[in-house]
Amino acid sequence: MNLTLKIWRQPDASSAGAMHTYQLADVSPDMSFLEMLDVLNEQLNEQGEEPIAFDSDCREGICGMCGLMINGDAHGPEVTTTCQLHMRSFKDGETITVEPWRSDAFPVIKDLVVDRSAFDRIIQQGGYISVNTGSAPEAHSVPVPRDDALRAFNVATCIGCGACVAACPNGSASLFMGAKITHLGELPQGQPERDSRVVNMVAQHDHEGFGGCTNIGACTAACPKEIPLDVISQLNKDLRTAIKHGH
Amino acid sequence: MDMPDTVSAAEASASGSLDGDYDDAAGYYTPGSPLVDTKAPDAPIAERWQTRKFEARLVNPANRRKLSIIIVGTGLAGASAAATLGEAGYRVKSFCYQDSPRRAHSIAAQGGINAAKNYKEDGDSVHRLFYDTVKGGDYRSRESNVYRLAEVSTNIIDQCVAQGVPFAREYGGLLDNRSFGGVQVSRTFYARGQTGQQLLIGAYQALERQVAAGTVETFTRHEMLELITVDDGSGQKRARGIVARDMVTGEIQTHVADVVVLASGGYGNVFYLSTNAMGCNVTAAWRAHRKGAYMANPCYTQIHPTCIPVSGSHQSKLTLMSESLRNDGRIWVPKNQADCDKDPREIPEEDRDYYLERIYPSFGNLVPRDIASRAAKNVCDEGRGVGPEVDGVRRGVYLDFSAAIERLGEKGITEKYDNLFDMYERITGENPFEVPMRIYPAVHYVMGGLWVDYDLQSTIPGLFVTGEANFSDHGANRLGASALMQGLADGYFVLPHTIRDYLADGPFEEITEDHPAVVEARESVKGRIDHFLSVNGTRSVDSYHRELGNIMWEYCGMERTETGLKKAIDLIRSLKDDFYRNVKVLGSAETLNQSLEKAGRVADFFELGELMCIDALNRRESCGGHFRGESQTEDGEALRHDDEFAYVAAWEWAGEDSIPVLHKEDLVYSAIEMKQRSYK
């Protein structure tokens, strides 16, 4: 297939960016979206133009490193990560726009690469269970009902990609945060710190400049791991409970 | 692109019979002194670790704040160590090249993690896990280290559960186990097909907790490009820091510390295509090697038989499909070359060659990874591969579920294999319920790595190495679900004890930015970067990497021969020369520059690739993942030569223009007897 690509280019964080248009011929439908960009980069390198910077690592949909706005959709038209999107989802002759995640809390570093370190700082504020190495009790000393374990697992699959933020008109990270609150809140081990966890994570979230949630649901529609919207209800419920407990 | 020719097995076996003294690598290396002291305590095997933990000196909690540790890598091995040492009160700096520690390649591990919990009462024990691991490694690992690994494995599960890792559970609420990788007990703990992800998130969260506590400082998007070693005044060089590049600003930084830990993962990407993440590299380990750390058994590579085949020359990485698929799928290729591009459903039963069932009637499709891999390569080299032609060859074989689908129904298959069929369809665009899957072997893991002693210390004092980056536990072949176990064992339970004995002598002398050793390291990094940016040649870094990968795959992949390896060494040397003269890296050093990052990594892969070939050339035996065409039984089975090769090959860098020096560590088994395997 032959494609017209409109791609955001920005030399660094402090310079202005702009859309650039590129033509790419002979794209195989079996290529992944990122392999298509690799091929474009080879072509640019040959022509003496600096290749386009974009993030990826595992290219299996699990590390959460990749993430592009493709024709205005976070991770493009399918429910998957950008690295698992293949060119057979596009048509010959199509024009495709490619932009970085858009959010005040994710500043652009270069071209399509953004800074998502705000996510790490949210986790630092309580996205863990405090247990020093070596002090853990025998694993079977606390049985966990299978359904609770399963639900904890299902939301623990969040890859921290940031698509939820990019898709949200308010730039909220509530889905990401709700996934962690629910993961740890479903398990007996997560109970002692349950109140402080939610209070501190939400405070950091707001401090980073992420917006509030108004229940639009664009996040869950964009989420490659299909994290359900009800984790946000859980987040709000835990927050109310914590406040009731005097936090 | 230049595709290397294939050396046939016939050509290879013409080079000699099996008996007699060989020195295939003569002229490519210099013999060195043996490595005799691995520092394992002189005690019965089951008491060695207790003894070492007791003998390792303690560091007073008040002194820990004064001691600093650099840890390169935030995978299971690095994040677990950083969290644990932070909790203990040391000052830790943690580095990774990704934008968050949570994205290290460990995240991609699927199947599970072993531990000798014996929750199933099926006869498992520390000793059995130890035995299986040594046997699985084809008797090429170090007994003391493996025993300790089995011993601490049970603590890992306790720790992870307490952190909130959501392992699979049974209805009664207790942990579920499965059997994995052909062992006869169920000792593998798992979290659906995402075990690595869940374990890493546990370690990452523990790490971030220490960041909040102020004991650990993280440096993301930072790449270590050099090791700093400093003479301690007695003529002894110690590891005292690293030179790292801030990948966003391009700043070249020096970080000094009392001790340096490398947990930088494996180097499977020397083959260009592998199941590793795009950024996996050897740079951290290789820079340390050039400064005096020996590299052990670099040729030991694990090739996994069930990966999704290459679809075209644009291919950037390969995806693993769980090995469990071989339980129900039947592997075949057409008997006749003429059928290779036909719709497989139209090829009648009598024209199909179920080659594994034919050659290995008793194990059939379930033969070990290396045998299944080699057989697939052979049928494709014969021209009977299926799927798209890439560079003139079809590299793929069918994995056919039609019989299993008939037996279990689509629903039964979906329950059993979860999302694997979907994943396959997403990548290939073919529905495996209708058309047989296509699979092909791919590089998956490296058993080789930096040499370490029982304390996980390299041959450079003050440089410790953990996880896939070291060589110690898996011998010539790793069992499924044992890499995750090793990474966490090293980081949570081994290193924190052994490193304190070293740190008990600290804090070491203050090192300033203008110390000659620091200046030298920083300048050499800058010199390399300036060189890459100034060549202004005609070929991209990726094109060199791909060509190097082809050479490695062809000659140092599933089957290695004397002639092939010698040819590969020549090809690598000339490709490397060309690279330094003709590579084209655009952009500047002062911003994010992904071509520049790749150039540094590929430069180190050339040198590693050459050493891998020399190591493979020297080891004229077949063991585990290393198959030498010259060393096989009449039936084409791997043949070990314990009399000559029961040693660890530890290679010393001798300088840019010299050949490497080989130091041998003899492998002695006191708790286990060596045996040859057979799968007929």
Ligand SMILES: Cc1cc2nc3c(=O)[nH]c(=O)nc-3n(C[C@H](O)[C@H](O)[C@H](O)COP(=O)(O)OP(=O)(O)OC[C@H]3O[C@@H](n4cnc5c(N)ncnc54)[C@H](O)[C@@H]3O)c2cc1C
């Ligand atoms: C697809 C796949 C599936 C697997 N499944 C299993 C399984 O089911 N069970 C099992 O036991 N094993 C499995 N393995 C193997 C296992 O995942 C790895 O061996 C293990 O996770 C390696 O962990 P590590 O901590 O040593 O290194 P990694 O997780 O690779 O981490 C390396 C770290 O080093 C950093 N780093 C590297 N170089 C530099 C540098 N120069 N500067 C700064 N930082 C650097 C990286 O940023 C990263 O943080 C699998 C492997 C693959 C590829």
Ligand code: SF4
């Ligand atoms: S919730 Fe979904 S979209 Fe948001 S970071 Fe996690 S995986 Fe990505």
Ligand code: FES
């Ligand atoms: S590159 Fe890892 S999820 Fe896409």
